[in-house]
Amino acid sequence: MGEEEAVGRVRFGVLGCADIVRKVARAIGMAKGATIHALGSRSLEKAKAFAADNNFPTQTKLYGSYAEVLDDADVDVVYIPLPTTLHLEWAVKAAQKKKHVLLEKPPALTVEDMDKMIESFDRHGVQLMDGTMWVHHPRTARMAELLNNPQLFGNLKEVHSIFSYAASHEFLEKNIRSRPDLDALGAQGDIGWYCCRAILWANDYQMPQNVRAMPAPIFNAAGVIMSCGATFMWEVGRLATYHASFLSHATTNLTVQGTRGTLHVEDFCIPFEETNASFKFISDMKPKPLFLGWENRPDEHKVIAEVPQEVAMIEELSRIVKNIRDGEGKIDPFWPSITRKTQVLVNAVMESIHSNFDIVNIT
Amino acid sequence: MGEEEAVGRVRFGVLGCADIVRKVARAIGMAKGATIHALGSRSLEKAKAFAADNNFPTQTKLYGSYAEVLDDADVDVVYIPLPTTLHLEWAVKAAQKKKHVLLEKPPALTVEDMDKMIESFDRHGVQLMDGTMWVHHPRTARMAELLNNPQLFGNLKEVHSIFSYAASHEFLEKNIRSRPDLDALGAQGDIGWYCCRAILWANDYQMPQNVRAMPAPIFNAAGVIMSCGATFMWEVGRLATYHASFLSHATTNLTVQGTRGTLHVEDFCIPFEETNASFKFISDMKPKPLFLGWENRPDEHKVIAEVPQEVAMIEELSRIVKNIRDGEGKIDPFWPSITRKTQVLVNAVMESIHSNFDIVNIT
Numbered sequence: 032m033g034e035e036e037a038v039g040r041v042r043f044g045v046l047g048c049a050d051i052v053r054k055v056a057r058a059i060g061m062a063k064g065a066t067i068h069a070l071g072s073r074s075l076e077k078a079k080a081f082a083a084d085n086n087f088p089t090q091t092k093l094y095g096s097y098a099e100v101l102d103d104a105d106v107d108v109v110y111i112p113l114p115t116t117l118h119l120e121w122a123v124k125a126a127q128k129k130k131h132v133l134l135e136k137p138p139a140l141t142v143e144d145m146d147k148m149i150e151s152f153d154r155h156g157v158q159l160m161d162g163t164m165w166v167h168h169p170r171t172a173r174m175a176e177l178l179n180n181p182q183l184f185g186n187l188k189e190v191h192s193i194f195s196y197a198a199s200h201e202f203l204e205k206n207i208r209s210r211p212d213l214d215a216l217g218a219q220g221d222i223g224w225y226c227c228r229a230i231l232w233a234n235d236y237q238m239p240q241n242v243r244a245m246p247a248p249i250f251n252a253a254g255v256i257m258s259c260g261a262t263f264m265w266e267v268g269r270l271a272t273y274h275a276s277f278l279s280h281a282t283t284n285l286t287v288q289g290t291r292g293t294l295h296v297e298d299f300c301i302p303f304e305e306t307n308a309s310f311k312f313i314s315d316m317k318p319k320p321l322f323l324g325w326e327n328r329p330d331e332h333k334v335i336a337e338v339p340q341e342v343a344m345i346e347e348l349s350r351i352v353k354n355i356r357d358g359e360g361k362i363d364p365f366w367p368s369i370t371r372k373t374q375v376l377v378n379a380v381m382e383s384i385h386s387n388f389d390i391v392n393i394t
Numbered sequence: 395m396g397e398e399e400a401v402g403r404v405r406f407g408v409l410g411c412a413d414i415v416r417k418v419a420r421a422i423g424m425a426k427g428a429t430i431h432a433l434g435s436r437s438l439e440k441a442k443a444f445a446a447d448n449n450f451p452t453q454t455k456l457y458g459s460y461a462e463v464l465d466d467a468d469v470d471v472v473y474i475p476l477p478t479t480l481h482l483e484w485a486v487k488a489a490q491k492k493k494h495v496l497l498e499k500p501p502a503l504t505v506e507d508m509d510k511m512i513e514s515f516d517r518h519g520v521q522l523m524d525g526t527m528w529v530h531h532p533r534t535a536r537m538a539e540l541l542n543n544p545q546l547f548g549n550l551k552e553v554h555s556i557f558s559y560a561a562s563h564e565f566l567e568k569n570i571r572s573r574p575d576l577d578a579l580g581a582q583g584d585i586g587w588y589c590c591r592a593i594l595w596a597n598d599y600q601m602p603q604n605v606r607a608m609p610a611p612i613f614n615a616a617g618v619i620m621s622c623g624a625t626f627m628w629e630v631g632r633l634a635t636y637h638a639s640f641l642s643h644a645t646t647n648l649t650v651q652g653t654r655g656t657l658h659v660e661d662f663c664i665p666f667e668e669t670n671a672s673f674k675f676i677s678d679m680k681p682k683p684l685f686l687g688w689e690n691r692p693d694e695h696k697v698i699a700e701v702p703q704e705v706a707m708i709e710e711l712s713r714i715v716k717n718i719r720d721g722e723g724k725i726d727p728f729w730p731s732i733t734r735k736t737q738v739l740v741n742a743v744m745e746s747i748h749s750n751f752d753i754v755n756i757t
Contacts, residue, residue: 053684054684054685054686057684185560185643188558188639188641188642188643189556189558189637189639189642191554191556191637191647193552193554193649193651195551195552195651197548197653197654243608243609243751245606245625245633245635246606246625246627246753247625247627247631247633249631258631258633260625260633260635262608262609262610262623264609264610268610268612268621268641270608270610270621270623270637272608272623272635272637274552274554274633274635276551276552276651278551278631278653279551279552279651279652279653279656280548280551280651280652280653280654280655280656280676280677280678280679281656281679281681281688282649282651282656284554284649284658286556286645286647288556288558288639288642288643288645289642289643290560290641290642290643291560291643292643293642293643293644293645295647295660297658297674297692298688298691301681301685301686301687301688302687303687303688303691304687305686305687311660313643314643315643316643316644318644318664321416321417321420322417322664323417323664323668323702324664324665324666324667324668325644325661325664325666328661328666329660339686388606390609
């Protein structure tokens with residue numbers, strides 16, 4: 032690339048060497064208009080080793096602290112993949128330094144913490160985007176088109192999502208996502224997050240009126256949730272359910288039913304293949320005479336992704352940030368708004384679980 | 395066919411001219427070892443017209459009452475497709491005449507009624523089978539083999555089922571399934587039945603310890619349930635959910651998750667095609683490095699059905715009845731046992747709905 036093009040790119044600074052950084056750093060490297068500028072770890076040696084192991088650009092600034100990344104005047108966006116417990120502190124510090132923020136999910140442990148972050152982002156004119164990748168896949172847009180087609184889909188009635196993976200015994204006791212001091216929302220924050228987002232997405236981000244957690248959630252010895260679910264309710268008889276678990280074999284289903292059609296996708300969060308994805312949709316399924324079978328069956332819709340979904344995410348964030356930097360653009364309020372809505376649902380389920388599975392009103 | 399073969403066949407007598415009789419009469423006609431012997435309707439003219447319209451054998455005895463079918467000494471099995479409210483009366487009358495019974499689902503409005511029928515069947519040495527067809531499909535047996543393979547599936551953790559169809563406004567107010575005087579269990583008895591059976595089937599018919607109905611069921615103006623769901627719980631952290639609705643587009647999904655595998659079938663109740671059915675199964679789904687996709691994806695398993703599932707049902711019942719008639723066989727207790735278990739679950743959900751969605755213990 033030319034020097035000029037490189038100079039124009041949006042520069043990402045990364046806090047820490049979490050596993051997910053390997054995937055996101057690769058995406059930043061592949062994304063048009065983005066570049067990795069800095070990596071900070073609690074030890075400079077760790078940052079150096081991680082950068083070398085993961086083919087970071089040789090010019091990447093390597094720091095022995097997170098604070099130095101925020102102090103680097105050339106950093107446009109700070110990527111925060113730290114344990115959730117640390118998000119509030121570092122997101123607010125990044126905002127205070129006028130850095131835009133790419134925040135791993137779950138963004139916060141509580142809605143109160145989320146709102147403190149958002150208040151800080153708003154005050155400092157900073158863009159927030161959370162790290163939910165699948166909403167950036169072109170398949171997601173294609174599915175939304177069908178759900179928004181009243182002839183083919185009718186009115187939305189139900190959304191059902193299942194997300195699970197069978198974690199190892201070690202994971203269930205020691206992984207960050209299983210530790211009350213690091214990611215206290217456990218499976219609900221990790222994978223319940225995706226189900227709640229999918230439910231919101233299918234509802235065109237209209238919030239439900241209330242939620243009731245499913246009975247019999249499972250906690251690990253440290254009291255962190257390993258398996259749970261909920262039913263969300265909207266007025267006018269719309270409903271959604273999900274179940275998320277670290278204890279069942281990998282399953283990532285999303286089914287959306289309207290009055291006239293049904294959508295089903297088996298790999299909604301991470302497509303089986305990076306460049307080819309598919310989903311099933313059927314409109315007006317008709318029984319054969321005597322109900323001996325069905326006249327039609329779900330069509331498989333194939334969608335080509337020009338770039339992996341996480342690259343699309345980085346490109347979208349970089350586009351917004353570049354326009355702001357160039358004085359031509361504004362904060363896009365859509366991204367923080369869906370982040371907050373998802374956080375509200377995630378925590379409403381927890382509230383229901385902790386109040387004997389009562390119905391919790393969502394305000 | 396030879397006269398001798400025809401004489402040896404198990405002879406079915408049908409009570410009434412419900413729509414479903416057309417499908418089951420066709421199945422009796424196709425099944426090895428079975429024949430339609432009699433049809434009774436409240437009017438002889440209606441019986442004659444129905445038999446002519448549906449190509450019943452010309453020698454079929456046509457009666458202007460249900461009682462005459464029971465009084466026909468040549469009838470071996472009485473098929474009862476009447477509205478559920480009438481099941482107890484006619485099933486007990488059939489048993490008193492020593493007729494074996496094929497009973498449409500839901501078999502009863504309450505477990506108490508179910509138990510009165512079973513008591514009568516037991517006293518008179520009569521075989522009961524309910525009209526749930528899909529359990530007789532060879533696909534079902536093939537799926538059960540995989541679920542029972544601990545290497546491929548591990549331990550059962552979750553079952554999730556969705557069953558819906560978007561009924562017309564007229565259906566929702568006037569159809570038998572929507573009327574409190576005829577089928578007071580509404581959508582729960584009609585399609586919730588299939589979900590409860592599927593959940594039991596996946597659990598090898600082990601009953602859950604308790605159930606909680608999902609919030610926000612929907613009733614029609616007459617107070618009959620049009621949409622509902624529930625969560626069933628087993629000790630050792632096993633769970634099942636379902637949702638059944640007359641208000642959403644046709645969807646018949648079943649997903650079963652173990653610790654090592656996931657099964658998914660989209661047409662579990664009525665296969666898309668009569669002779670070819672399929673399902674998806676995956677064991678040990680592995681992410682690609684960096685979670686850029688998945689190394690493997692669900693395999694589609696195809697199963698050829700020699701005969702439609704309802705024909706397999708009639709053949710199984712006829713085989714049992716013929717053996718009893720010939721003095722070589724006994725009642726098969728499996729069929730009434732799963733009928734009763736399904737009825738218990740269907741009514742436990744109703745009990746939870748009517749007791750403010752409390753958890754109901756299943757005894």
